[in-house]
Amino acid sequence: MSHTTTEHLIQALNWRYATKHFDAAKKIPADVWAALEKTLVLTPTSYGLQPYKFFVVENPAKRTELFAHSWHQKQVVEASHFVVFTARTEMKEADVDKFIQRAVEVRKLPVDALNRYREVIVRDVVHGGRGTHGWTTQQTYIALGNLMTAAALIGVDASPLEGIVPAEYDKILNLKNSGYATVVACALGYRSADDKYAGMAKIRYETNELVHYI
Amino acid sequence: MSHTTTEHLIQALNWRYATKHFDAAKKIPADVWAALEKTLVLTPTSYGLQPYKFFVVENPAKRTELFAHSWHQKQVVEASHFVVFTARTEMKEADVDKFIQRAVEVRKLPVDALNRYREVIVRDVVHGGRGTHGWTTQQTYIALGNLMTAAALIGVDASPLEGIVPAEYDKILNLKNSGYATVVACALGYRSADDKYAGMAKIRYETNELVHYI
Numbered sequence: 001m002s003h004t005t006t007e008h009l010i011q012a013l014n015w016r017y018a019t020k021h022f023d024a025a026k027k028i029p030a031d032v033w034a035a036l037e038k039t040l041v042l043t044p045t046s047y048g049l050q051p052y053k054f055f056v057v058e059n060p061a062k063r064t065e066l067f068a069h070s071w072h073q074k075q076v077v078e079a080s081h082f083v084v085f086t087a088r089t090e091m092k093e094a095d096v097d098k099f100i101q102r103a104v105e106v107r108k109l110p111v112d113a114l115n116r117y118r119e120v121i122v123r124d125v126v127h128g129g130r131g132t133h134g135w136t137t138q139q140t141y142i143a144l145g146n147l148m149t150a151a152a153l154i155g156v157d158a159s160p161l162e163g164i165v166p167a168e169y170d171k172i173l174n175l176k177n178s179g180y181a182t183v184v185a186c187a188l189g190y191r192s193a194d195d196k197y198a199g200m201a202k203i204r205y206e207t208n209e210l211v212h213y214i
Numbered sequence: 215m216s217h218t219t220t221e222h223l224i225q226a227l228n229w230r231y232a233t234k235h236f237d238a239a240k241k242i243p244a245d246v247w248a249a250l251e252k253t254l255v256l257t258p259t260s261y262g263l264q265p266y267k268f269f270v271v272e273n274p275a276k277r278t279e280l281f282a283h284s285w286h287q288k289q290v291v292e293a294s295h296f297v298v299f300t301a302r303t304e305m306k307e308a309d310v311d312k313f314i315q316r317a318v319e320v321r322k323l324p325v326d327a328l329n330r331y332r333e334v335i336v337r338d339v340v341h342g343g344r345g346t347h348g349w350t351t352q353q354t355y356i357a358l359g360n361l362m363t364a365a366a367l368i369g370v371d372a373s374p375l376e377g378i379v380p381a382e383y384d385k386i387l388n389l390k391n392s393g394y395a396t397v398v399a400c401a402l403g404y405r406s407a408d409d410k411y412a413g414m415a416k417i418r419y420e421t422n423e424l425v426h427y428i
Contacts, residue, residue, distance in 0.1 A: 009368055010253075013256040018258060038421070042227040044230070054425045056428070062428055134351075137348075138355045141356050148356075154223055203316055211270060213272055
């Protein structure tokens with residue numbers, strides 16, 4: 001298999017920035033969006049549990065409602081695509097059962113082949129105190145990182161949005177009693193030619209400040 | 215700028231898997247590692263605060279020490295590179311000051327140009343209750359997602375490791391009183407030809423189970 005060159009990877013990561021002003025007229029083509037949707041689905045998670053759901057808000061009225069709880073960030077209404085990341089509020093045995101059932105199905109295994117593995121996950125995640133909303137949120141942030149990097153590589157602009165009111169998003173998305181709650185959002189599309197942030201130098205600490213060799 | 219094709223992106227994401235058995239003899243070349251190091255540094259974070267440090271453990275004795283607290287996962291000692299992700303234990307005004315100082319320096323701004331922005335961040339992150347270790351951990355998971363996706367695209371194998379004992383890692387890495395604490399790790403290198411996990415079907419839920427359109 002061929003690979004992306006390291007030069008291209010770094011170019012793409014330097015090209016991306018938290019887009020503030022999207023060109024509302026430029027939509028992500030269907031085949032490109034299909035790849036980004038697939039990117040979300042392929043996100044790696046702990047044990048592969050995928051404790052999240054992604055809501056792609058297409059309805060303009062819903063977008064306007066969400067905008068009211070998004071710290072005036074216009075990306076919510078201007079971007080081609082707007083994804084709300086929600087995470088499982090708590091992991092239960094049923095979540096593990098669902099996953100094990102899927103694993104057995106995908107890998108064509110005997111129905112009880114993963115019983116011991118199921119017990120390991122249940123003990124660790126359900127009864128071991130890990131399967132909190134905090135932990136499912138962390139898994140969801142892997143998806144966010146994966147999506148932003150993938151978007152940059154294929155030339156799609158993105159803006160992550162933590163500045164949202166999750167409780168209001170939950171109401172608008174009808175998440176009450178769904179077992180999922182909003183954690184973060186990401187707007188995707190194409191930068192407007194007049195977004196002054198595009199040309200600003202990226203603020204990162206020096207490498208030797210962030211990366212230590214032992 | 216040229217971009218990665220969507221086909222290549224999806225191929226790379228399907229090619230990757232949580233590598234269980236690395237070829238201990240195959241090292242990541244220096245130029246490739248330099249790109250992955252740069253990838254970590256370029257990770258996007260909330261406000262750009264970068265509330266983390268990455269420890270690349272090269273010393274074999276240290277790797278062996280860490281292995282003892284890693285649920286018997288041999289990747290810790292077999293992989294070419296082993297990165298421990300640590301997150302700020304708590305965000306303080308000094309963290310915001312450090313960031314603002316860096317921003318002023320990188321963007322060549324007057325020293326007080328970002329005073330108002332500083333106040334916004336301090337109010338939200340330091341006094342608004344967001345700047346906890348839980349939140350810095352989330353930011354760190356963006357880096358993890360970014361790194362795993364970038365590695366896949368340039369043909370480097372990776373294995374994220376949550377199955378570690380953070381408190382023991384903290385001791386081995388001398389993090390006590392450093393203001394940073396271990397959250398997760400990632401082994402990188404090249405899969406061994408006999409890693410049976412490489413050929414297994416990837417377990418993901420159906421797209422319509424994970425992605426909803428509104």
